[in-house]
Amino acid sequence: MIAPDTLAAFRAVAGPRGLIEDQDLIAPWLEDWRGKFHGEAAAILTPRSTQEVAAMVRCAAEHRVPLVPQGGNSSMVGGATPPADGSALILSLRAMNSIRRMDPEANLAVCEAGVILSHLHEAAQAVGRRFPLSLGAKGSATVGGLVSTNAGGTQVLRHGTMRALVEGIEAVLPDGSIHDGIAALKKDNRGYDLKQLLIGAEGTLGIVTAASLRLVPAIADRAVAWVGVNDPAQALALLRHMEQQLGPVVEGFEVIAADTLGFILSVIPGTRQPIDTLTPWHALIEVDLDAATDGPGAQQRMEAALASAFEKGLVIDAAIAASEAQAEAFWKLRESASEAERAQGPALQFDISVPIATMPRFMVDVAAACEARFPGTTASSFGHLGDGNVHFHVRAPRAGGTEGGKAWLASHGEDATRFVNDQVVAMNGSISAEHGIGQMKLAEFARLTEPAQIGAVRAIKRALDPLGLFNPGKLVPLATPV
Amino acid sequence: MIAPDTLAAFRAVAGPRGLIEDQDLIAPWLEDWRGKFHGEAAAILTPRSTQEVAAMVRCAAEHRVPLVPQGGNSSMVGGATPPADGSALILSLRAMNSIRRMDPEANLAVCEAGVILSHLHEAAQAVGRRFPLSLGAKGSATVGGLVSTNAGGTQVLRHGTMRALVEGIEAVLPDGSIHDGIAALKKDNRGYDLKQLLIGAEGTLGIVTAASLRLVPAIADRAVAWVGVNDPAQALALLRHMEQQLGPVVEGFEVIAADTLGFILSVIPGTRQPIDTLTPWHALIEVDLDAATDGPGAQQRMEAALASAFEKGLVIDAAIAASEAQAEAFWKLRESASEAERAQGPALQFDISVPIATMPRFMVDVAAACEARFPGTTASSFGHLGDGNVHFHVRAPRAGGTEGGKAWLASHGEDATRFVNDQVVAMNGSISAEHGIGQMKLAEFARLTEPAQIGAVRAIKRALDPLGLFNPGKLVPLATPV
Numbered sequence: 001m002i003a004p005d006t007l008a009a010f011r012a013v014a015g016p017r018g019l020i021e022d023q024d025l026i027a028p029w030l031e032d033w034r035g036k037f038h039g040e041a042a043a044i045l046t047p048r049s050t051q052e053v054a055a056m057v058r059c060a061a062e063h064r065v066p067l068v069p070q071g072g073n074s075s076m077v078g079g080a081t082p083p084a085d086g087s088a089l090i091l092s093l094r095a096m097n098s099i100r101r102m103d104p105e106a107n108l109a110v111c112e113a114g115v116i117l118s119h120l121h122e123a124a125q126a127v128g129r130r131f132p133l134s135l136g137a138k139g140s141a142t143v144g145g146l147v148s149t150n151a152g153g154t155q156v157l158r159h160g161t162m163r164a165l166v167e168g169i170e171a172v173l174p175d176g177s178i179h180d181g182i183a184a185l186k187k188d189n190r191g192y193d194l195k196q197l198l199i200g201a202e203g204t205l206g207i208v209t210a211a212s213l214r215l216v217p218a219i220a221d222r223a224v225a226w227v228g229v230n231d232p233a234q235a236l237a238l239l240r241h242m243e244q245q246l247g248p249v250v251e252g253f254e255v256i257a258a259d260t261l262g263f264i265l266s267v268i269p270g271t272r273q274p275i276d277t278l279t280p281w282h283a284l285i286e287v288d289l290d291a292a293t294d295g296p297g298a299q300q301r302m303e304a305a306l307a308s309a310f311e312k313g314l315v316i317d318a319a320i321a322a323s324e325a326q327a328e329a330f331w332k333l334r335e336s337a338s339e340a341e342r343a344q345g346p347a348l349q350f351d352i353s354v355p356i357a358t359m360p361r362f363m364v365d366v367a368a369a370c371e372a373r374f375p376g377t378t379a380s381s382f383g384h385l386g387d388g389n390v391h392f393h394v395r396a397p398r399a400g401g402t403e404g405g406k407a408w409l410a411s412h413g414e415d416a417t418r419f420v421n422d423q424v425v426a427m428n429g430s431i432s433a434e435h436g437i438g439q440m441k442l443a444e445f446a447r448l449t450e451p452a453q454i455g456a457v458r459a460i461k462r463a464l465d466p467l468g469l470f471n472p473g474k475l476v477p478l479a480t481p482v
Numbered sequence: 483m484i485a486p487d488t489l490a491a492f493r494a495v496a497g498p499r500g501l502i503e504d505q506d507l508i509a510p511w512l513e514d515w516r517g518k519f520h521g522e523a524a525a526i527l528t529p530r531s532t533q534e535v536a537a538m539v540r541c542a543a544e545h546r547v548p549l550v551p552q553g554g555n556s557s558m559v560g561g562a563t564p565p566a567d568g569s570a571l572i573l574s575l576r577a578m579n580s581i582r583r584m585d586p587e588a589n590l591a592v593c594e595a596g597v598i599l600s601h602l603h604e605a606a607q608a609v610g611r612r613f614p615l616s617l618g619a620k621g622s623a624t625v626g627g628l629v630s631t632n633a634g635g636t637q638v639l640r641h642g643t644m645r646a647l648v649e650g651i652e653a654v655l656p657d658g659s660i661h662d663g664i665a666a667l668k669k670d671n672r673g674y675d676l677k678q679l680l681i682g683a684e685g686t687l688g689i690v691t692a693a694s695l696r697l698v699p700a701i702a703d704r705a706v707a708w709v710g711v712n713d714p715a716q717a718l719a720l721l722r723h724m725e726q727q728l729g730p731v732v733e734g735f736e737v738i739a740a741d742t743l744g745f746i747l748s749v750i751p752g753t754r755q756p757i758d759t760l761t762p763w764h765a766l767i768e769v770d771l772d773a774a775t776d777g778p779g780a781q782q783r784m785e786a787a788l789a790s791a792f793e794k795g796l797v798i799d800a801a802i803a804a805s806e807a808q809a810e811a812f813w814k815l816r817e818s819a820s821e822a823e824r825a826q827g828p829a830l831q832f833d834i835s836v837p838i839a840t841m842p843r844f845m846v847d848v849a850a851a852c853e854a855r856f857p858g859t860t861a862s863s864f865g866h867l868g869d870g871n872v873h874f875h876v877r878a879p880r881a882g883g884t885e886g887g888k889a890w891l892a893s894h895g896e897d898a899t900r901f902v903n904d905q906v907v908a909m910n911g912s913i914s915a916e917h918g919i920g921q922m923k924l925a926e927f928a929r930l931t932e933p934a935q936i937g938a939v940r941a942i943k944r945a946l947d948p949l950g951l952f953n954p955g956k957l958v959p960l961a962t963p964v
Contacts, residue, residue, distance in 0.1 A: 161669060173938065177934035178932075178934060179934045185910075186638065187638065187869050188914070189682055191939045193679070200671055248730075293777075295776035301776065428665035431672065433670060452655050454673075460674055460946070462945060475674075
């Protein structure tokens with residue numbers, strides 16, 4: 001708990017608008033959106049400027065109060081939930097929500113940390129540009145959180161993760177100093193790159209207060225296809241073929257198994273089978289052209305590339321969306337995969353990546369190995385094949401219903417998690433492709449990471465945050481308290 | 483100096499092939515290629531494997547011997563030259579020069595640190611790909627050095643610096659542990675990104691032993707144009723126009739002033755005026771298409787975009803190379819700029835960047851301000867406008883010839899350096915766009931960098947290299963000895 005004197009000090013620094021102490025207003029921000037992690041906090045700090053953040057951080061350092069930075073609170077790994085003992089305050093960046101500058105000429109948007117992703121999408125569209133990163137939580141996820149977690153999404157194949165889109169950064173460091181690296185410089189080799197270190201650091205090294213983000217031309221013409229294939233290996237061969245034929249205009253390449261599609265069709269209202277042939281696996285492909293692209297349209301390119309893929313035996317059946325509505329319907333299938341999977345009952349969910357060439361083997365062999373090792377379970381995967389990143393689910397045995405499934409997870413969940421993660425590591429993969437470490441993956445991160453890297457992570461944390469006040473209990477597996 | 487016992491210990495670890503002690507063989511590696519920095523070293527370690535590097539690093543830690551990693555020794559800032567007191571050994575990575583894997587399907591090359599850039603170019607070309615980074619020193623610069631300095635070059639506009647091309651990294655850390663991050667994962671959010679920290683760290687945090695590098699399709703069709711313009715502002719408007727019209731196929735956009743072109747034509751044999759009209763400024767533009775690009779050819783695209791630029795008043799005169807030989811001749815002009823400038827006598831050379839929109843103002847106003855402040859000097863700039871990066875030269879007054887110029891540099895060089903760097907910082911730019919800090923820019927880096935960043939740089943260095951043995955005296959401005 002935080003002493004009354006200490007709270008009074010924060011009240012003095014934050015002013016009446018900068019500190020929320022009403023527990024009814026605080027309550028929604030104490031738990032992650034999946035309800036897996038719950039914490040306590042006496043107050044939420046709501047700075048309105050970088051200077052205010054710096055003043056609050058200095059106050060926190062003086063009184064040794066940990067701070068948990070929070071944006072849209074949409075972490076998948078408990079990365080924004082305060083500790084359960086009530087020792088920390090939440091520092092919400094949501095009130096810092098202005099777009100400081102929108103420069104279509106330079107393809108640049110300078111955003112404060114609290115800008116919500118969908119607002120940025122709209123603002124970019126209004127000036128004929130787009131911000132090419134999107135994800136399910138776009139209505140609540142904020143720029144600060146997206147930067148701090150190096151967020152991914154469905155457009156990484158062409159445009160990369162946040163790391164590729166952040167051109168400059170402004171942050172408050174644990175000693176209360178302000179790092180002003182907001183100027184967008186394409187080339188800058190002055191010392192260690194603090195920007196790169198803060199991207200993906202989950203708020204444990206600095207609080208990102210603003211970022212300069214790269215925009216790209218708006219989409220002028222798109223084509224979306226649904227393709228039936230035999231297996232993930234064929235899907236990968238198809239991806240290589242499409243890239244060879246079409247180059248970087250291939251913006252999305254998602255795969256999904258027939259059983260997952262079946263779940264979607266059975267539980268999501270208004271969905272329908274996109275192709276007539278029943279195939280074991282499916283790929284969703286998007287081709288996007290901007291106004292500067294010469295030559296054939298997106299539809300025509302997609303048709304030509306799929307026709308030659310068909311001749312090479314890489315496609316069983318395919319449908320190209322004939323309208324924008326149909327394109328949306330194809331994407332809705334993909335975007336409903338998580339929800340439909342959840343409706344199948346209790347399951348373990350993994351967000352993993354392996355080198356792309358290894359992906360087909362992972363999707364097939366590890367699913368089989370997992371089902372053999374844990375009888376009654378069913379494993380399936382779907383996701384971003386072009387990024388080597390899939391969401392891999394292991395469903396608890398159906399016998400016993402939901403309660404039985406929960407009991408299975410309680411008794412075997414940890415074992416199964418280790419089993420899957422061991423396979424990922426054996427294939428030189430990552431146990432966290434998109435979601436980060438947060439608190440959820442801390443133990444597995446510590447167990448499976450080489451000593452050289454864990455040692456470096458700890459040393460960097462101690463060096464930059466010697467009091468251990470920035471987002472404690474997240475990302476850094478501590479051997480000894482900092 | 484290093485004690486005989488200590489040298490004997492290294493001899494035992496390195497074996498007869500792994501340690502060069504013949505001073506005739508050592509001498510060429512004690513000085514940087516421009517002859518500005520000279521050091522001493524009793525021996526050069528030449529490991530042939532990552533394990534050997536690790537063993538040598540452990541020996542160095544045990545005996546407290548600093549190591550200076552070296553590749554092609556082509557640093558522009560004294561980054562690979564050993565200290566003058568002979569306290570360090572050189573660790574040469576040149577014998578680790580194999581390409582471990584060349585995977586055109588995955589667009590990936592896994593290279594050891596000692597692979598020379600031009601060898602990588604050839605190896606990629608042999609499999610129908612290319613490695614899209616090139617620079618003047620390509621015949622000697624190595625992968626390890628390119629990674630450790632986050633090298634740039636002439637293709638950054640489209641393909642980015644090394645940071646954008648490194649997909650995985652293997653390195654030996656100061657405690658002798660091996661960081662194996664060589665697997666190319668497009669998405670990996672496990673803790674702080676060591677790869678990003680090692681890129682550009684100039685060997686002060688780890689010794690890069692191998693890297694997985696991204697390849698791109700070979701160029702199937704290119705067009706190169708020489709364009710006369712009024713001033714840098716018009717050149718920037720032309721760049722924006724070309725990008726708008728042609729998209730990312732614009733791979734190079736270089737600018738050069740009429741006086742620099744004049745120097746080139748007067749001192750470089752076999753060069754000739756590329757366009758007939760005399761214009762104050764020039765732009766060199768390259769458009770590259772790969773085999774997957776549909777639609778008009780490179781020449782046709784360049785013509786159409788320049789024609790509409792002409793109509794908009796963005797071009798005074800232009801010539802598109804009619805043959806590969808002419809394209810090479812255009813590029814030779816640009817690539818001879820440094821040499822031609824050098825022939826004009828003693829000068830200060832700056833490698834700076836500012837936000838791209840600010841570049842025209844920098845090129846014109848700062849040159850004028852510099853000439854006004856230091857009477858008799860002439861300032862000029864050329865380089866990568868599309869990256870916001872120019873090479874800015876201040877030539878000493880011509881009166882007094884070469885000796886007078888040298889004397890002027892000795893008495894006013896430091897003042898003039900501070901003057902130019904102050905302008906760069908005032909425009910939110912970087913005093914080192916491409917070349918890094920090394921030892922040459924250490925004092926100015928310390929003087930001009932915000933305390934937050936310098937503090938972080940020092941803290942990270944102390945955390946990862948507590949004995950201060952990796953490339954001492956480079957990049958990190960030390961307040962107190964580590």
